[in-house]
Each structure stands twice: as structure tokens, then as C-alpha cells.
Amino acid sequence: MSKLKVSYISYPLTLKHTFHLAHGKRNSTPCVLLKIEYANLISYGEASLPPYLKENPGSVIAYFESIDWNVFNESAPLDFLDYLNKQEKINYPGMAAIDMAIFDLAGKLSNTPCHEILNVESKITPLLSYTITYEEDESILLEKINDAKEFKQLKLKLGTKHDKHFIDFILKNTDKPFFADANQGWKSLHEAVYMCEFLRERKCLFIEQPFSKKAYQLSYKLKQRNILPVFADESITNFSDLNKYYFCFDGVNIKLMKCGGIKNAIKMISFARKSNLKIMMGCMTETSCGIAAASQIAPLCDFADLDGSHLISNNPFKEVILNDGRIILQKKSGVGIERTRIPTP
Numbered sequence: 001m002s003k004l005k006v007s008y009i010s011y012p013l014t015l016k017h018t019f020h021l022a023h024g025k026r027n028s029t030p031c032v033l034l035k036i037e038y039a040n041l042i043s044y045g046e047a048s049l050p051p052y053l054k055e056n057p058g059s060v061i062a063y064f065e066s067i068d069w070n071v072f073n074e075s076a077p078l079d080f081l082d083y084l085n086k087q088e089k090i091n092y093p094g095m096a097a098i099d100m101a102i103f104d105l106a107g108k109l110s111n112t113p114c115h116e117i118l119n120v121e122s123k124i125t126p127l128l129s130y131t132i133t134y135e136e137d138e139s140i141l142l143e144k145i146n147d148a149k150e151f152k153q154l155k156l157k158l159g160t161k162h163d164k165h166f167i168d169f170i171l172k173n174t175d176k177p178f179f180a181d182a183n184q185g186w187k188s189l190h191e192a193v194y195m196c197e198f199l200r201e202r203k204c205l206f207i208e209q210p211f212s213k214k215a216y217q218l219s220y221k222l223k224q225r226n227i228l229p230v231f232a233d234e235s236i237t238n239f240s241d242l243n244k245y246y247f248c249f250d251g252v253n254i255k256l257m258k259c260g261g262i263k264n265a266i267k268m269i270s271f272a273r274k275s276n277l278k279i280m281m282g283c284m285t286e287t288s289c290g291i292a293a294a295s296q297i298a299p300l301c302d303f304a305d306l307d308g309s310h311l312i313s314n315n316p317f318k319e320v321i322l323n324d325g326r327i328i329l330q331k332k333s334g335v336g337i338e339r340t341r342i343p344t345p
């Protein structure tokens with residue numbers, strides 16, 4: 001029986017435009033790419049590591065090195081994910097990278113698309129949203145609006161002192177539906193109520209992560225005001241957070257990098273459904289490897305914020321296929337991605 005051959009490399013992602021957020025700005029996102037070879041098949045995974053996750057490339061690589069890859073069994077490939085979840089050492093982005101590569105491999109071994117293995121019936125993903133962050137220079141903002149032309153919905157990242165001007169400038173130049181992400185930027189209920197009313201007047205769909213991640217009480221109070229639906233991002237990273245704090249929100253942004261991959265995301269989706277939460281499948285700035293993996297379960301969600309690979313300039317994989325603002329799930333076995341260029345780990 002052959003063995004898994006595993007290799008990985010740190011591969012920082014370069015952002016097309018500087019990200020201006022409530023807690024600073026950045027031009028790149030650390031990332032570790034994982035390659036698994038087995039029986040002449042190659043599968044990929046990635047761990048994208050924006051600063052708010054506590055992991056970094058070193059900790060992800062140390063996590064990969066702690067894994068007993070010999071546990072993998074071709075006759076039950078997905079059992080490897082149970083092994084991961086039982087380990088004492090938890091590293092969610094590292095787990096996500098392994099989870100997506102193992103799902104890809106399981107699909108390739110059985111010649112089945114990943115969404116079919118998962119019994120995802122609909123092949124239609126929700127409309128994708130495209131993220132626009134603030135720029136002082138209005139010509140760059142216009143460029144960003146133009147970059148979004150294939151997308152039918154926008155996500156506006158707030159958190160600078162120019163929020164109102166930014167929102168109105170975008171809405172003057174496009175009539176696409178939008179939602180807003182405050183990225184933990186609002187400090188008080190008063191400020192949040194004022195901004196939510198401002199946004200509601202402009203037909204904003206919902207507000208994501210208004211307060212700092214531990215400010216559950218404030219989120220609960222804002223939700224009770226019923227101005228706009230309140231979604232959690234940083235406040236709910238994994239199943240345990242969801243289980244404890246779901247009642248503070250109207251919706252949740254589930255990301256593979258936060259929760260440890262497809263298997264754990266499905267568990268969160270079913271809990272969120274039972275709790276009457278709206279569900280967004282989200283992403284970090286990441287390559288189309290992570291996006292293709294997340295898109296396998298996106299039809300189970302209400303919103304798909306899966307534009308991460310469109311925000312970087314060094315995607316080493318072929319881009320996912322968009323049609324009319326949605327990702328088209330492929331009939332290819334596994335997750336359905338192909339590399340274009342990738343440094344040899």
C-alpha cells in the first residue's frame with residue numbers, strides 16, 4: 001500500500017489593493033500551501049493566516065509536522081479527519097488545509113466531485129459578494145468598483161472615519177445590493193445604532209461584526225433593536241463559539257480557516273440552521289484552492305462571500321468559474337482545482 005507524501009511551503013499572498021480595516025492596513029496575507037501525493041494523485045490544501053487568527057506559518061508547519069500521516073487509510077479516507085479532530089493539538093487553519101486536501105483526495109480516489117460525496121443536492125451557490133475596502137483616492141475606488149463587474153453583490157469594509165462618505169460614494173457609482181462589515185470597529189451601542197440606521201436607509205442587507213469579538217452583550221443588544229440583521233465573524237470562529245453565543249446574532253459568517261475545514265463547517269451549518277441563523281460561507285484573502293473547497297458547501301448557505309482569490313495577484317491555482325455572479329460547481333472529481341504555477345515545496 002502506498003503512503004501519503006506530504007509537502008508544504010510558506011507562500012505569502014500579495015493583495016491587489018491595500019486592505020484598509022478598522023484595525024490597520026496590510027498588503028499581504030501569510031499563507032501555507034499543502035500538497036499531498038498518493039497513488040499518482042495530487043491534492044492541495046491551504047492555510048491562509050490573516051493577523052486576527054492566532055496561528056502563523058511557523059505554527060501551521062509545526063502542526064503539520066506533529067501529524068501521523070500513516071494513519072491515512074485509502075479504504076476510508078475521510079476517517080483521517082476524525083483522527084485530526086481527536087488530536088490534543090488544535091490548529092484550525094492547519095486543519096482546514098488538511099481537511100480540504102483529504103476531501104479532494106477522497107473525491108479523486110472515488111472519481112466523485114466533493115459536493116457529491118457530501119450529498120449537497122443543489123449545485124447553485126448563493127450570489128458571491130465582492131469586497132471593497134476604503135481608499136482615499138476616489139479613482140482607486142472606481143477601479144475597485146470596476147474590478148467587481150463580474151459580481152452582483154458587494155461587501156463594504158467599514159471602520160475608518162470616512163465610513164459615511166465611503167458608503168455614499170460607492171452607492172453613487174453602483175446600484176448593486178450590498179452589506180457592510182464593521183470589522184469590530186464600533187465602540188458603543190449608540191454609535192452602532194446610528195450607523196445601522198444610516199445603512200438601513202441605504203438598503204444595506206445586514207451588518208457584520210459591529211463590535212469587538214468578545215462584546216457579545218453589545219451584539220445582543222444591537223440585535224434586539226432590530227435595525228439590521230447582525231452577523232458574527234470574529235465573534236464566532238468555531239463550533240464551540242457558535243454553541244455558546246448563537247443567540248447574540250441573526251447570522252454567522254462560517255470560514256474554513258476559522259473552524260478547521262469542510263467537515264467542521266458542515267456541523268456549524270446544521271446547528272446554525274436549527275437555531276434560525278442566516279448563514280454566510282466566507283473566506284479570508286486566500287487562493288482559489290480554499291475558495292473551491294468552500295464552494296462545495298456554499299449551496300447549503302444563504303450568502304457566499306467567496307471572493308478571496310480575486311483580491312490577490314499571485315494565485316497559484318486556476319480561478320474558479322463564475323457564471324452570472326455565482327460559482328459553478330464542477331463535475332471534476334475532488335474539489336476541482338488545478339494548479340497554474342506553484343513553487344515546489
Ligand code: MG
Binds near residue numbers: 183234
Ligand atoms: Mg468579516
